[in-house]
Amino acid sequence: MKNLYCHIFPKAIITRLLFTLLPVFILSGNWLYAAEDDTRVVEIKLGGYRFIPQEIQLISGQPTVLRLVNTDSVTPHNFTMKVSDATPEIDVDVPGGESIDVQLTSLPAGRYTFYCGNKLLFMKSHREKGMEGTLIVTPE
Numbered sequence: 001m002k003n004l005y006c007h008i009f010p011k012a013i014i015t016r017l018l019f020t021l022l023p024v025f026i027l028s029g030n031w032l033y034a035a036e037d038d039t040r041v042v043e044i045k046l047g048g049y050r051f052i053p054q055e056i057q058l059i060s061g062q063p064t065v066l067r068l069v070n071t072d073s074v075t076p077h078n079f080t081m082k083v084s085d086a087t088p089e090i091d092v093d094v095p096g097g098e099s100i101d102v103q104l105t106s107l108p109a110g111r112y113t114f115y116c117g118n119k120l121l122f123m124k125s126h127r128e129k130g131m132e133g134t135l136i137v138t139p140e
């Protein structure tokens with residue numbers, strides 16, 4: 001039986017097949033990786049009591065990372081957003097000069113208001129000073 005197998009598929013052909021298919025497997029592995037990692041990175045600058053951009057458009061179902069970049073060297077800022085009553089509020093502090101990534105998964109289509117929740121005693125809140133924006137999620 002073993003001899004028959006070797007007769008039908010000579011070693012040289014098996015080896016050639018292996019070397020032909022190997023790069024295909026490797027490439028398809030890369031494609032798979034690319035398909036899985038279609039995460040969109042959206043950068044939002046926090047600084048001067050503004051979010052830049054103030055309006056962000058996302059597509060529902062697309063994995064998204066919000067990259068919160070505090071462009072003020074000292075003033076700490078914050079990103080607060082309520083998605084629904086059922087889920088905890090997104091509430092992320094970004095120290096001056098730092099950057100923090102926030103993973104967003106399965107946001108339902110809709111309009112969401114985000115703002116900076118920081119406020120110094122006896123001063124206007126950052127939100128009152130204009131640190132507010134809108135996230136628009138469109139259906140897939």
Ligand SMILES: [Cu+2]
Nearest residue numbers: 077078116126
């Ligand atoms: Cu702020």
